Amino acid sequence: DSGVTQTPKHLITATGQRVTLRCSPRSGDLSVYWYQQSLDQGLQFLIQYYNGEERAKGNILERFSAQQFPDLHSELNLSSLELGDSALYFCASNPGGAGGTDTQYFGPGTRLTVL
Amino acid sequence: DAKTTQPNSMESNEEEPVHLPCNHSTISGTDYIHWYRQLPSQGPEYVIHGLTSNVNNRMASLAIAEDRKSSTLILHRATLRDAAVYYCILREVGTNAGKSTFGDGTTLTVKP
Numbered sequence: 001d002s003g004v005t006q007t008p009k010h011l012i013t014a015t016g017q018r019v020t021l022r023c024s025p026r027s028g029d030l031s032v033y034w035y036q037q038s039l040d041q042g043l044q045f046l047i048q049y050y051n052g053e054e055r056a057k058g059n060i061l062e063r064f065s066a067q068q069f070p071d072l073h074s075e076l077n078l079s080s081l082e083l084g085d086s087a088l089y090f091c092a093s094n095p096g097g098a099g100g101t102d103t104q105y106f107g108p109g110t111r112l113t114v115l
Numbered sequence: 116d117a118k119t120t121q122p123n124s125m126e127s128n129e130e131e132p133v134h135l136p137c138n139h140s141t142i143s144g145t146d147y148i149h150w151y152r153q154l155p156s157q158g159p160e161y162v163i164h165g166l167t168s169n170v171n172n173r174m175a176s177l178a179i180a181e182d183r184k185s186s187t188l189i190l191h192r193a194t195l196r197d198a199a200v201y202y203c204i205l206r207e208v209g210t211n212a213g214k215s216t217f218g219d220g221t222t223l224t225v226k227p
Contacts, residue, residue: 002158035217043159043202043217056214090158101147102206104215106158 003027004107006091012113018079021110025072025093031055032074033094033104034066038087049074050096081114088112119203124222127193135188135221137203142183145208150177150188152199153220159202162188198225 003026013019025032034046045058049068060066063081068074078085088111092104120138127133139148149164163170163177165186170177176189190197202220 002160004158033215042219043153045214045216048214058214092158101164103149103161103164104151104159106160109158 002105002107004091004093004105006089006107006110008110009108010111010113012115013081014115015081015083017081017114018077019081019112021076021078021089021091021112023074023076023091023093023107025074025091026105029093029095029105030072031094031096031102032068032072033092034060034074034076035090035092035106036087037090037109038084043090046076078112083114086112086114118216119205119218121201121203121218121221123219124224126224126226127190129195129225129227130192133190133193133197133223133225135190135201135203135223136185137187138185139203139205140184142205143207146205147208148177148179148183148186149204149206149215150175151202151204151217152197153202154196154199159217162201164206193223193225195225195227198223 005024007022030051033048037043046060047066048056052068063079066076088109090109092106094102150162151159153159165177178187200220202217204215
């Protein structure tokens with residue numbers, strides 16, 4: 001158990017809909033990262049937040065957005081869903097900062113299925 | 116972003132050592148080399164990391180080439196529970212430290 005929690009575990013929805021995925025980082029961690037893992041594209045970094053502010057951005061679509069709240073939990077919002085958005089979405093956390101030594105602790109993931 | 120190249124798959128026998136290679140020819144002087152693994156139906160978990168010197172921990176050893184263009188993750192005695200996808204990634208220092216390119220990884224199969 002990494003200490004990172006994600007809800008829900010599974011989500012099934014239809015094309016065009018909007019969903020929100022939630023992540024609670026390990027106690028004391030200031031950084032939250034979101035990743036998407038699909039069968040054909042592997043593990044893709046989406047976005048990082050550090051203490052409420054966006055820190056780094058990866059291949060995140062404009063239809064997707066994220067935020068980190070004052071209690072440090074984070075939400076990933078996915079809108080106008082397409083079949084290709086079906087994937088596992090992982091959240092990771094670490095104490096933060098800008099050091100290359102920081103280990104990331106991953107949650108169990110949310111499996112999103114878009115029908 | 117600097118990228119890594121790993122073999123798609125490797126096989127090992129149980130209780131034998133496993134050497135998982137990773138090439139990172141475009142690594143910059145301040146990039147750290149991290150290894151993670153992902154067991155079936157789980158999120159990735161940290162294995163080990165290093166900068167220039169070889170590193171050991173309770174899970175594995177990391178051997179880094181002198182020119183840092185390649186590294187090898189060493190599992191000293193593979194067990195069935197080590198069957199996983201192993202990712203070699205580079206982590207920058209600074210504001211881009213969070214951007215980790217995971218690549219496709221190496222799927223390790225351990226045979227009893």
